[in-house]
Amino acid sequence: MFLDVLRRRNPAFIEAAIRLHQEGRIPTNAYVLDLDAVEENARHFRAAADRHNLKVFAMTKQVGRNSGFCKAVMRGGIDRAVAVDMACAVACNRAGLKTGHLGHLVQVPRHEAPMAASHLAPDYWTVFSREKAQEAAQAAKRAGRTQSLLARIHTQKDTFYRGHEGGFPAEEIAEVAAMMDALDGAQFAGLTTFPALLYDQEKKKVLPTHNLTTLARAAEALAKAGRSGIEVNAPGTTSSIVLDILAEAGATQCEPGNGLHGTTPLHAIEDLPEQPAVLYLSEVSHLHQQRAYCFGGGLYIDPVFPDYDVQAIVSDTPTVAQNAMASVEIPPPSAIDYYGMIDTTGSAKPKPGDSVVFGFRGQAFVTRAFTVGVSGISKGDPRVETIENPFGVVQDWPELR
Structure with a gap:
């Protein structure tokens, strides 16, 4: 293709x-x-994200967490990774690309939480349940840190790939935020889902999913409850030309993967x-x-x-x-x-x-x-x-x- x-x-x-x-x-x-092209792609993406005031976390799993790729991304101005799992975080960290986001799509196993908290020290850690929030908080406390947590949320009509399901009901986000803030060693930081955008085969376009609406509504509910500075993490089919969609929906974070090496579905049919x-x-x-x-x-x-x-x-x-x-x-x-x-x-x-x-x-x-x-x-x-x-x-x- x-x-x-x-x-x-x-x-x-x-x-x-x-x-x-x-x-x-x-x-x-x-x-x-092609590391030269990766570096230039990262540089372009970084500039586009800066125009929309979006944090950027690079996904590296599609290219095997290659250290040369990680370093090219860093030369292009992206200094944080999103790790799909612990192995991903360890590989990126070893290459010098620090962990910006951990726990999404794959949750951190219980007995690996201490290593995640102390060795990787992610900026953001996604949890799907109270138990996982407690594990992250306890590990962070032992490491002498306060961990910022993202809550994976869902509601009716949201899209999840089979085997990717999990998270908190979006309607309960105020209670979830309060629960996380009450944990010793953690604090509520924001929301996430996947996928927020998907390629539509019939329309030949990348379009928002219902999940993105769910994120926006939950963030609005939190703002009405008096919370500010809410992080909204919205990954999925991310190239530089979709960042305006994410920014308009209130996203604060994006996570390019295939976009950094030019292989999102849209790259196959348009010159991005x-x-x-x-x-x-x-x-x-x-x-x-x-x-x-x-x-x-x-x-x-x-x-x-x-x-x-x-x-x-x-x-x-x-x-x-x-x-x-x-x-x-x-x-x-x-x-x-x-x-x-x-x-x-x-x-x-x-x-x-x-x-x-x-x-x-x-x-x-x-x-x-x-x-x-x-x-x-x-x-x-x-x-x-x-x-x-x-x-x-x-x-x-x-x-x-």
Whole structure:
């Protein structure tokens, strides 16, 4: 879905990835990142958020919490991360990107709360229940801190992905705020939900969900009760062009993830300010009955679009040419993606050892793929900065010695 955008808007990135792979400098089964483009995207996003007076927390899970990505985001002016889970927070913190928001989407496990409070010390900590609020408060007290808590709220007609449910009834937010303020070691700071915005496949637009209205109404109720300085965290399908929607709804925080590497659904159909900055790289392993089999491990497509003809560039030399394109069948989500199967009946004639470049809206942290940060592409001097596993841990690769 994103390969056409990559070919048109960042062809030097594709060519650099193929060249580096053919030289043995980056591994097969890797999400490769154009760190120059990430830095510029972050800089643009930071400026747009500042115009709307929005705090920005970068989501890094989609690119495997790669430390090079974290540092590029920081160079672009974003100095805080939102951690989808504890592993995410630890990886970002290790890279120098401090934890701005923890506990959303995944709550902090009970016995990991002390480490979260003392080692990570998040600016904001989301809780879904009284018990989780108490755990956060107790851990913060032991760490000598007062933790700012965000309440995840919900009401009828709100949207949640299956398995993401949880939180406080929005109608009880005044009581919830008072409960949090009464905890020794914590204080109520504001509200959150997910998703606040979603891509509408029929209208080809990013639109507010009912959840965003729920946040606005709850914040208004708190203001009428005399509370001020309420934080409103409103993540979901966040690119720089949707920030006016969030600001008008009263949001104070935004959390770009795919927006920082140019792979929100809207990036696939419109040229937004953010440049495409991630691709997935594989290699042809062998041929069998008019199919070329390429290595898998990261063949995960975030299911925001209906099924489509997955294509890849297959070549042993740097190119973005149309005649190097081929259709690829990838295993269904219920299967292990050992290989993808490339059609060999078209103009592309794959052979073992060829590089295979996909344009995915991925989720590297749920795969077994490497993540590779490459700098210098914008200057014509690509350099591999780091090769890491999906937990942001640097891998020993001979070419980096």
